[in-house]
Amino acid sequence: MLVTRGPRPAILAACASFLLVISACGTTDKPEEAATPQVRLYGTDGNMLNSFAAELKDRADLVDGMKGTTPLTPLTDDFKQRLRSVDPKLTDYLYAAESYDAVMISALAAQLAGSTDPADIAKQIVGVTTNGQRCTDAASCLPLARDAQDIEYRGQSLTRAGFTDIGEPATASYATLHFDNQKINDAKTEFVGAGDESGVSTKAAPKPKKQRGGRNDSSDGSPLILGGLLPKTGDLALANPPLAAGVALALKEINAAGGVLGDPVVWIDGDDGTNPAVAKATVASHVKDKVHVIIGAAASGISSAVLPDVVAAGKILFSPSNTDSGLSQADDKGLYFRTAPPDSLQGRALADVILRDGPHKIVVVARKDSYGEGLQETVRAELERAGFGNDRVKLFTYDPPADAKAPPVDFGNLAGDIKGYRPEAVLVIGFGESAGLIKALADAGVPIRH
Template sequence: MLGNRTSRAALSTACAVLLLATSACGSDEPKDAGTTQVRLYGTDGNMQNSFAAELKDRASLVNGMKGTTPLTPLPESFKERLRNVDPKLNDFLYAAESYDAVVISALATQLAGTTAPREIAQQIVGVTAGGQRCDEVAACLQLARAGQDLEYRGVSLTRAGFTDTGEPATASYGTLHFDNQQLDDGKTEFVGAGEESGASSKAPPRGRKARGKAKDAPLVMGGLLPKTGDLALAYPPMAAAVTLALNEINAAGGVLGEPVKFIEGDDGTNPAVAKATVAAHVGQGVSIIIGAGASGISRAVLPDVVAAGRILFSPSNTDAGLSAVDDKGLYFRTAPPDSLQGRALADVMLRDGPRKIVLLARKDSYGEGLQENVRAELEKAGVGADRLKLLTYTPPADPKTPVDFTGIAQEIKSFGPEAVLVIGFGESARAITALADAGVQIRS
């Protein structure tokens, strides 16, 4: 995959240079030079089947929309196991990352021999790098119970382990295409990013052999996932994956001699809701909190989590700035940082050869962070700053109060771009309808 990524990057750079003088590399001249026509692009927050439903009777507007998301080719057996948990599941965004976050947490706890969060945290990176490789929950738990150093390779974590900061050293991205109001799996391509050499080489503390039930068992985990709010459309696959991991861990004998206990919790895609959930989890003895869904929510609650001495382990945070956050060694994620996704997304856009591009993003750490990464990658490929327009919008505090994109849509139309990247969650569907209402022709 890395070789494929390199060749695409070279092609993208060449295309960007040629764009100044020609319409080569995949983009035709608009049929009507006086009419604004754009291609739509999206990101992991809106590139899923459930996003089309957000446009209701105007769902056809997403036809032709392209984008990227952290995505590994998922084994059919994994998808089937997820459907056994939730038969209605039709998206798998962050399912693999959610599954692996729970499994890694369980293995680290078993090796630590205690449910004390700080001791578990010292084992998490080591579980993914070095030691005897394993990829099945039961086999990995057996190694952990023997106190043996192991290297977990799961559904999302396939090429390399975590960096010293507790996040994937490598990533796989899927380039997705909407067709007939749903993602066309037949057009999905996978692109690798990152370097295996970035994985940690530090030895974790020696694992403890299991000697019956630990005195502080059971391990209690808590959810901090977006059951409600702007990111609620991503909740079903994440919740199904967490349940699947817990079922398989407990079927294999649990952790520290007892079944793992899980307490559900909502982050609401809202700092106030998330903080209340964290406080409740702390009061109920939760050691590891799985979440939050959005990067901005994790930033908001992390000080509370750290002050309580608990672990925050997100399957979906991509804000690159979180790599350097002051977490006292208690924050981890299975989702790769947007410094990697920015390259993949810029590559997808440049293949279509746009000469003028708008980057529209949520005004939060996720949106502005990814916007900046994409901007930097486009400029590196030769797209001049005068051909880029960066816009942001403030997400609503209450999902019942939608964002008014009318002014932004007019500003985009006046700029006359050939491509619009929308970095947002479910609320960003209104940006697309606003563009259409403003008279912007969206290419399918």
């Protein structure tokens, strides 16, 4: 996916000829310092949202020209309309498909298991997405599951292939997004596939159990209970509306199709706060309320923080938006799943987008957590493969706010350091708080290219 730029010898020769012409015309004055180069901004899934522009308030025009990548499957107009039926104010769709699929897969796994026990559900989750009769929604999949037929779910984000053995997508779709006039310009969005279908699990799940009468005989009688661990508050709150809409739509359609094991699926709301302490409190509350599957957390770092608590309680953690590659090796006892692809795939797509513009010096600045530093390292490695060594790539990190009540991050010194490096491209890996960095760059005199 990496691209090469035009031949540099020809470019240098042209520049040399141009300089000779200038010299012949008698121009001999030399500026003491070359002008600061224009800088193009790039972003990732944490800030490439329509709602991000609002984080800059009266300076929202600073995002114009910014572009970046995000895990995103081309969504049908029908699906978007259904999402708006549960949230008419929805302006972004990032991870809405992934949250929809996480709920659908959880429900189908419980139905196939004939049980609401998390351990039984977990054993069916990967198999829901592989080697069976293909179906695409609650109305078509649930009857098959009730009849104990093996199914292969293909939903809104999971379209090309199923899960790997460890419970994450084997393939993914990424979108290149562009900000124009303070919003994402859909007309410029490009999609590219990533991953390898050969990574799909070939393991057989336990034999499905047929539902008899109103409820499966082996069920303990309790309804399937899902608990939310989504960013209602905190730095990632700007991404909550599409996540919540995907969940709400899936629940609506599952229960309209008869629910799971003869009962409607129950949803207990919960906030991750983009904060480990808030998320841990929510997990403890869900454990007390006998939640079977926790949908979330949104941020990879938050999931890493709460996963030991979830595993100790014998519950399932199913995230629609975690992308940290490190979570693929987490000690999860088979209880962690995600519908978002790991950053090992996104890093390559993101590096490609930056390299297409031909910068000579690149800054990659990231929030100091597993998401930010993980993606930063993946992008750095991809740039290195393209020939960009340490002399052309500079890495910076910053400490994100501790919680929603913490004072804003002071990006002044960091902006000055970035300006001093004189890059032509700055990749900002962050959430809502990263708007402060963009403002600080402008205040420091960095000429942002629009």
